Amino acid sequence: MKARRLGRSFYFQPTLKVARELLGKYIVRKVGSEKLSGKIIETEAYVGPQDKASHAYGGKVTPRNWVEYLAGGRVYIYLVYGMYWQLNIITGQAGKPECVLIRALEVPGEDKNIASGPGKLCRYLQLDKSFYGEDLVRSKIMWVEDRGEQVKPGRVKRTPRIGIDYAGTYWSQKKWRFLLRPEKTSGRQKGS
Numbered sequence: 727m728k729a730r731r732l733g734r735s736f737y738f739q740p741t742l743k744v745a746r747e748l749l750g751k752y753i754v755r756k757v758g759s760e761k762l763s764g765k766i767i768e769t770e771a772y773v774g775p776q777d778k779a780s781h782a783y784g785g786k787v788t789p790r791n792w793v794e795y796l797a798g799g800r801v802y803i804y805l806v807y808g809m810y811w812q813l814n815i816i817t818g819q820a821g822k823p824e825c826v827l828i829r830a831l832e833v834p835g836e837d838k839n840i841a842s843g844p845g846k847l848c849r850y851l852q853l854d855k856s857f858y859g860e861d862l863v864r865s866k867i868m869w870v871e872d873r874g875e876q877v878k879p880g881r882v883k884r885t886p887r888i889g890i891d892y893a894g895t896y897w898s899q900k901k902w903r904f905l906l907r908p909e910k911t912s913g914r915q916k917g918s
Contacts, residue, residue: 727874734863737798741817741824742902744798745771748815748826748870749906750877755851756867762851764831764841765875770887771902772814774824778893782823793859794823801860801868803853810845811853815862815870829888829903881907 732751737744746769754763772780774794781791781804793802794816802814802825814825831841833850841847848854851868862869884901891898 727872729871729873732799732862732870732872734797734799737815737817737863738819739817741771741773741826744815744817745769745826745902746882746904748828749882749904750875752871752873753828753831753851754869754871755853757852764833764847764850765906766828766830766870767832767906768828768830769904770827770829771904772825772827773902774818774822778897779887779890780823780825785823791823794825796820796859799861799863801857801862803848803855803857805855806845811848811855812844813848813851813853813857832906877906881909883907 729752736747739747748766748769751766752763753766754761774780774782775785777783781788782794787795790804791802793800796816797820798817800816802816803811806812813828815828816825818824827844828847829844831847831850832838833840839846841850857868860868883905885903885905886899886901887903
């Protein structure tokens with residue numbers, strides 16, 4: 727299958743579905759004539775005003791999060807601890823502030839830790855505040871593509887999100903973190 731850029735309708739699906747279906751898709755970032763890319767292997771969903779872990783909890787709009795209120799398919803990027811960028815993709819219709827945090831990428835031919843966390847993947851893709859609001863559906867410098875990789879349900883692991891204890895037990899224990907387990911390889915057994 728030829729690689730196909732994800733269109734707006736993909737991002738208009740329910741946020742939990744987008745978070746799960748982004749697994750196995752590829753982020754592509756054009757830097758000059760070079761293309762950096764990696765397979766998405768870990769995501770977290772944030773479902774807007776009712777989610778106490780969301781930056782839009784309670785319908786809050788700030789200079790930091792206003793892009794969350796735009797139509798799905800745009801980048802919401804912000805700095806944590808004054809040094810690590812975090813890449814989120816907006817989901818849903820305009821006015822409904824939901825997003826998916828991209829937590830880790832697998833980069834073929836590179837050290838497995840090069841994009842093994844939100845800050846590391848932003849460093850690898852050379853992302854910063856200038857990508858705030860970037861439209862992944864139309865951008866010439868960054869997009870998400872489907873390369874035809876089928877992700878079987880057994881390869882997806884769900885766990886609670888990371889680092890959101892401040893949101894309380896109910897929200898911090900929701901299994902809205904999705905991880906892509908490595909594909910099992912079948913090899914010959916010893917003695918066969």
